[in-house]
Amino acid sequence: MRNTAGRRMGLNDLIHGTVRLEATGAAVEELLNDAAAAEIALTDVESRGAYALRLTVDERDRAELLTMAERRYLDVRQLSLRGGSRGRAMLRRRAPLLVLAMLTAAGVFLASLFIWDVDIRGAENVSQGRILRALEDSGLHYGSFWPSLSAGELQNGLLLRLPELAWASVNLNGSRAQVLVLERAEKPEIYRQTAFADLTAKAAGIVTRTSVRNGQCLVRPGELVTPGQRLIAGTVDSLTAEPRQVRALGEVWAQTFHERTAVCPLPEEKKTAGGRGFTRLAVKIGEKRFNFYFNSGNPIDEYDKMIHETRIGVDGLFTLPVSLIREVFTEIRTEPGREARADEIAARLRETLRQSIEGEILSETVTVSESDTRLVVTLRAQCEENIAVLNNS
């Protein structure tokens, strides 16, 4: 904000008020000397020729200056008035606006004292829901008063309630709580190298090859083995001494046969995205939701819904308990899809089998059968895998 002389309006101008005056007459400089002698501070004195000048004084000195000018037979004209009584009158006229602004500022300040956003990072195996519940039990939840929370206590509470976590850090930054966790690494199997143990078959199969690093091999390639049968013994015979007890180590590869079956409701049709769509908007304040649309009872079963939620706030500074929600609906087209469903289930069965064996799938057959309401998918696979597992008993 600038006054008529181009000077930025300061706090003094705003509170006390300043008046821009133009004085005209003979010996107009004498007005300046009189004012200075009376200790009236003058600013922005500007000559407007031999008989006129402009100056700025505080509003409270205006009357005295006018009296001085009258004594000198000078004409004084007021050019502008800034701040002071005019500003106060303006504020009085706009009191509701001022109150609203103050209430908004107070609202933002109050909102920044509560937690409205919990950001969890570093969790892979422990679900965010479990971490949120553990935090809630420790005192941190949506809308909690963060100045009363202790980051150290929250961290300890989290570690006590979730033994899967090795380390946790809780940073309370305004309305946002950032939780960093480090999951505990799984404890490796610890065993004594010299402890006696056999290797037995975990599945039936025909042995194709063996690899023994410790112990005595009891099977040969081409031999049929049954589940639980000893494959590599931990007792090693000696020609010159007593049999030695060792921990059997090695691999026994065999051709195995697996069958996996899945049953699911008979699919009527397959849904694919596409077609027309529409968007709905809503605002969530705290836990309350306000919709900006009507006819919310319209069926939306034929639409795919994507929800985008944007929280209001300044990242790293504060977060308000207000979210803008945008729901994008895309029409779904339906197509018959029993084959596709069967293929999908077969692929899942294949993936499950692949993860459960230590080897590879050599060949497979998939059969699909239907009953009245069910779809049955069966995967039969021939695999080559290491069937030797440790047996400590």
Added chain:
Amino acid sequence: MRRNAIVGGLAERLEVPGEALGELRVQTAGRTALVENHRGLLSLGEESIVIAGGRGRRLTLRGTGLRVQAMTKKEMLICGTLQAVEWD
């Protein structure tokens, strides 16, 4: 003039600044001049400002776009392109 010489000599002997004894003093820095211990403005124009210094002394500031930025009983702040400072 004799009194001015006495005041000047006294200030020099006592090793105190002249303005402490009420002497007119002007300091310039760029487009600004600060005049202290003035006795009033004799004339005001955009090209020259004449200031009374007491005991008959006068200070004339010449330049372009001169204006009195602020003025109190003892001090005066002058802005503009200063070209000359003359003492009479």
